[in-house]
Amino acid sequence: xxxxxxxxxxxxxxxxxxxxxxxxxxxxxxxxxxxxxxxxxxxxxxxxxxxxxx
Amino acid sequence: xxxxxxxxxxxxxxxxxxxxxxxxxxxxxxxxxxxxxxxxxxxxxxxxxxxxxxxxxxxxxxxxxxxxxxxxxxxxxxxxxxxxxxxxxxxxxxxxxxxxxxxxxxxxxxxxxxxxxxxxxxxxxxxxxxxxxxxxxxxxxxxxxxxxxxxxxxxx
Numbered sequence: 001x002x003x004x005x006x007x008x009x010x011x012x013x014x015x016x017x018x019x020x021x022x023x024x025x026x027x028x029x030x031x032x033x034x035x036x037x038x039x040x041x042x043x044x045x046x047x048x049x050x051x052x053x054x
Numbered sequence: 055x056x057x058x059x060x061x062x063x064x065x066x067x068x069x070x071x072x073x074x075x076x077x078x079x080x081x082x083x084x085x086x087x088x089x090x091x092x093x094x095x096x097x098x099x100x101x102x103x104x105x106x107x108x109x110x111x112x113x114x115x116x117x118x119x120x121x122x123x124x125x126x127x128x129x130x131x132x133x134x135x136x137x138x139x140x141x142x143x144x145x146x147x148x149x150x151x152x153x154x155x156x157x158x159x160x161x162x163x164x165x166x167x168x169x170x171x172x173x174x175x176x177x178x179x180x181x182x183x184x185x186x187x188x189x190x191x192x193x194x195x196x197x198x199x200x201x202x203x204x205x206x207x208x209x210x
Contacts, residue, residue, distance in 0.1 A: 004129065019106045019110075030082050030083070
């Protein structure tokens with residue numbers, strides 16, 4: 001029973017490692033964790049091109 | 055006789071899940087969309103499963119074919135199929151008509167039936183039976199595990 005449990009854990013770890021590595025390097029990899037959303041203030045002022053936007 | 059049957063079952067079931075895993079690894083977005091349609095888990099869990107499950111199927115299929123940790127892999131695959139069966143049954147009970155996502159891209163290429171319906175449930179029950187046969191019948195032929203064990207016994 002213990003042998004089976006250890007073997008299952010080994011299989012889970014091997015497949016987890018391979019899946020995460022492949023996902024990280026593959027161009028079609030998925031984002032697992034949610035992206036941090038940027039919150040912009042409505043009254044933000046941008047002076048990058050000399051024009052002030054409100 | 056039972057060792058030969060076990061070997062044939064290993065090749066069939068291992069081959070099916072190795073190919074199914076490869077099909078989903080090659081198109082994770084499609085598998086993600088299919089998992090979403092089941093409406094069973096939150097988004098982050100679905101994304102993790104879309105990345106992890108195909109590789110788990112691929113590794114289990116590979117180990118069963120090669121005969122490495124094949125009995126444990128067969129048991130694990132039987133458990134996985136039981137979970138898939140419950141998911142499909144939940145879809146049927148809720149009256150939804152969706153793809154089961156079992157064979158991914160290959161279902162389109164090979165024109166295989168891939169709906170989450172009663173046929174998929176019967177198919178999964180058949181896979182569970184075959185996997186349990188492989189687990190409970192200890193003898194098999196052409197397995198790396200047996201080869202390594204006999205080589206180790208000869209040395210000692």
